Amino acid sequence: MGLELYLDLLSQPSRAVYIFAKKNGIPFELRNVELLKGQHLSKEFFPVNSLQRVPTLKDGDFVLSESVAILIYLSFKYQTADHWYPSDLQARVRIHEYLGWHADRIRGTFGVSLWTQVLAPLIGAQVPEEKVKRNRTNIDKALQHLEDKFLGHKAFLTSQQVTLADLMALEELMQVVAVGYPLFEGRPRLAAWRERVEAFLGTDLCQEAHGPIFHIVEQAANKTLPQPSPDFYPNMLLRISMIP
Amino acid sequence: MGMELYLDLLSASCRAVYIFVKKNNIPFDFQFVDLLQGHHHSKEYMEINPLKKLPSLKDGNFILSESVAILLYLCRKYSAPSHWYPPDLHMRARVDEFMAWQHTAIQLPMSKILWIKLLIPMITGEEVPAGKTKEILDEVNKNMQLFEEKFLQDKMFITGDNISLADVVALVEMMQPMAGNHNVFHNSPKLAEWRTRVELTIGSGLFLEAHERLKKLTEWDCSTLDPTVKERVSKLLQKFK
Numbered sequence: 001m002g003l004e005l006y007l008d009l010l011s012q013p014s015r016a017v018y019i020f021a022k023k024n025g026i027p028f029e030l031r032n033v034e035l036l037k038g039q040h041l042s043k044e045f046f047p048v049n050s051l052q053r054v055p056t057l058k059d060g061d062f063v064l065s066e067s068v069a070i071l072i073y074l075s076f077k078y079q080t081a082d083h084w085y086p087s088d089l090q091a092r093v094r095i096h097e098y099l100g101w102h103a104d105r106i107r108g109t110f111g112v113s114l115w116t117q118v119l120a121p122l123i124g125a126q127v128p129e130e131k132v133k134r135n136r137t138n139i140d141k142a143l144q145h146l147e148d149k150f151l152g153h154k155a156f157l158t159s160q161q162v163t164l165a166d167l168m169a170l171e172e173l174m175q176v177v178a179v180g181y182p183l184f185e186g187r188p189r190l191a192a193w194r195e196r197v198e199a200f201l202g203t204d205l206c207q208e209a210h211g212p213i214f215h216i217v218e219q220a221a222n223k224t225l226p227q228p229s230p231d232f233y234p235n236m237l238l239r240i241s242m243i244p
Numbered sequence: 245m246g247m248e249l250y251l252d253l254l255s256a257s258c259r260a261v262y263i264f265v266k267k268n269n270i271p272f273d274f275q276f277v278d279l280l281q282g283h284h285h286s287k288e289y290m291e292i293n294p295l296k297k298l299p300s301l302k303d304g305n306f307i308l309s310e311s312v313a314i315l316l317y318l319c320r321k322y323s324a325p326s327h328w329y330p331p332d333l334h335m336r337a338r339v340d341e342f343m344a345w346q347h348t349a350i351q352l353p354m355s356k357i358l359w360i361k362l363l364i365p366m367i368t369g370e371e372v373p374a375g376k377t378k379e380i381l382d383e384v385n386k387n388m389q390l391f392e393e394k395f396l397q398d399k400m401f402i403t404g405d406n407i408s409l410a411d412v413v414a415l416v417e418m419m420q421p422m423a424g425n426h427n428v429f430h431n432s433p434k435l436a437e438w439r440t441r442v443e444l445t446i447g448s449g450l451f452l453e454a455h456e457r458l459k460k461l462t463e464w465d466c467s468t469l470d471p472t473v474k475e476r477v478s479k480l481l482q483k484f485k
Contacts, residue, residue, distance in 0.1 A: 050394050051345075062334055069340035076333055093308060093317040100310030101295065103347035149294055244483060 003028040005070075006048060006056040008035045009212040012111065012171040013067030017055045019209050020071055020167060023201055024080045036119075036225065038232035068099055071164045083161035094158040098150055098165040102172075105142045109135065110172040112243055114213075117179040118220045120240050123233055131243050139176060143183060147190050155196060162200050170197050178213040247272045249314075250292055250300040252279040253457045256351065257311035258299045259416040263446055263454050264315055264409070270322050282470055312343050315409050327406035335403045342395055342402055342410040346417065349387045354420040354428070356380050360484065361424030367466050367477045372484045384421075388428055392435055400441060407445045415442045416454075423461040 005021060005028045007014035021028055033039045033054050040052050049056040049065055057064040057073065064070055075085045086092050112135045116127040146169065150157045157165045173194070176183055184191040198206045219225040228236060249265065249272050251258040265272055277283045277298055284296045293300045293309050301308045301317065308314055319329045330336050360372045360380060391414070395402050402410040418428050418439070429436040443451045 051390065062337075064337050064341055066341045066344035068344045069337050072340050073333065073337045076336075089317065089320050090306060093313045096313035096316055097308055097310045099344075100312050100347075103344070108348065145295065 001029070001060070004031050004058040005029070006031040006033050006045070006054055006058065008033050008040075008054050009209060010035055010114075010216065011054055012107075012175050013168070014055045015171045015174075015209050015213075016067050016164075016167045017057075017070050017074075019171075019201060019205060020074060020080075020084075020164075022205055022209075024074070024078060024084075026074060026078050026080075034226070036228055038228060038235065041232070041235065067168065068164070071167070075164070083159075083163060085164055086159070091159055091163075095163050095165045098158050099168065101145075101150075102165070102168060105138075105145065106169065106172045109138045109142060110176050113139075113176045113179045113181060114216070115240060115243065118216055118225075119236065122220065122225060123228060123236055125237060125240055127240060127243055134244065136181075139181070139183065143173075143187065143190065147187060151189060151193055153189075156193065162197060166193075166197050170194065174210055175213060178210070179217055245273065248275050248302040249273070250275045250277050250289065250298060250302070252277055252284075252298055253454055254279050254461065255298050256354070256417040256420050259419075259454045259458075260311050260409075260413045261299045261301075261314050261318075263412055263416065263450060264318060264324075264328075266450050266454075267446055268318075268322060268324050268328075270318060280464060280466075280469075282473060311413070312409075315413075319409070327403075328409050330403055330408065335408075338395075338403050339408050339410045343413065345395075346413060350391070350414065350417045353380060353384045353387060354417045357384060357421040357426055357428075358424045359480065361421065361426055362461065363424075364477060364481050364484070366464070367469060367474055368481050370481060372481065376484045384428060385431065388418075388432065388435065392432055396434070396438055401438075407442060411438075411442045412446065415439060419455055419458065422455075423458045425462075 003026070005017060007018055007030060009015055009018060018030075020026075033045060033056075035054065039045060040054055046052065048058060049063055051065050053065050055065070055067055055070055057070045059077075064073060072085060074080070085095065112127075116132050116135070120127050146157075150165075154160060156162055157169060173183060173190075184194055216225065247270075249261060251262055251274060253259050253262060264270075277289055279298065283289060284293075284298055290296060292302060292307060295309065297309055299309070299311055299314060301314045303317075303321075308317055316329065318324065329339060357380060360377050365371050395410075395414075399405070401407050402414070421428055429439050
């Protein structure tokens with residue numbers, strides 16, 4: 001059994017891993033874990049990853065979670081082009097510097113929109129307006145920092161070439177765009193950055209990876225989204241209550 | 245001017261960096277940025293780190309923030325012994341995995357406990373509602389269990405027989421609630437043993453020195469606190485209600 005990647009393309013970190021593997025021609029078996037159906041919490045998935053999270057990598061007996069760890073592992077194992085995770089020390093730690101800030105300010109914050117617009121209504125729950133507003137403010141502040149403190153006048157977030165940082169950032173931003181907040185409008189520098197990243201990755205790959213998340217609002221409106229099983233509701237409600 | 249580290253040892257991230265440089269005898273200038281006095285918001289510090297966060301490193305013209313980035317930089321630049329960030333692909337991946345997971349699973353909830361148990365009551369005079377407190381303590385307990393079962397398991401340290409960056413980062417964060425008189429180790433003998441093992445490997449003297457300021461936090465006279473900061477803390481309390 002070769003490399004297996006347990007993913008759900010609705011998840012931002014899953015997409016980052018998927019795109020990286022595809023772009024770099026890394027052979028793998030895709031194992032779809034449907035988050036909406038709560039499959040990550042299933043008995044079947046638990047032996048794969050007891051943290052019950054996606055993405056998960058399985059390479060023989062070696063199991064690894066956390067997209068950043070997976071991306072770094074893949075970059076070493078498959079000797080991907082240096083620009084993704086440069087061997088130059090300063091260039092490399094700039095990526096970790098971005099990812100540290102990203103963990104605090106982007107991750108979590110940018111995932112909230114999917115919950116407020118699609119997932120909470122799906123189970124008849126509602127996120128208080130105050131929290132929705134707060135989330136929008138946090139998104140705007142983070143985007144300001146992203147543009148001013150990280151991108152600046154460079155081509156990409158940490159250097160003049162695409163790195164793991166750009167991939168992680170792009171997928172978080174796309175999550176918000178997919179559920180209807182056109183965050184690139186009025187932000188020409190970020191919009192240009194997005195175009196450069198997508199041009200590098202290739203239109204076909206981007207369309208393929210972004211397909212599911214871009215269709216989700218339409219599916220919710222047409223009521224063609226899989227309805228989560230009631231067993232999964234408490235977990236979803238807890239997640240909703242934790243929105244700051 | 246040699247390498248400068250901008251630190252306040254009240255912050256777990258700063259303690260991780262401090263412990264690492266001292267343990268590895270890396271020469272540096274300690275630049276104290278007093279979080280309690282809001283010095284991280286000063287014009288001087290914002291020139292070092294416009295995001296106003298600690299720790300920061302300044303090595304000549306190279307300025308770096310985020311403790312994980314700083315630790316990796318120091319490891320390689322000063323050729324620290326390889327067990328700190330192992331060259332073996334699988335072991336290194338375990339460190340990367342833990343460093344990624346800990347942001348939301350350990351660092352954030354541990355910091356919340358300190359706010360709930362000490363800082364918010366101290367600054368606003370009000371307690372956080374019991375329901376919310378319980379929710380956060382439950383989350384911490386759950387994550388400590390995950391840490392034990394998935395990251396530590398039956399090993400001496402997270403990567404196996406030797407201490408790594410992951411153990412230091414984990415422990416300093418788990419110490420944060422101590423200032424609020426909350427001990428996250430008391431439920432698990434295995435974790436308590438790991439804690440002692442990490443402390444002894446670092447060196448008790450260094451470990452205690454690094455945690456001195458945190459220990460004294462209960463003695464802080466917050467009446468001198470800037471009213472705008474007090475206002476912000478009150479708003480924080482509202483979020484917990």
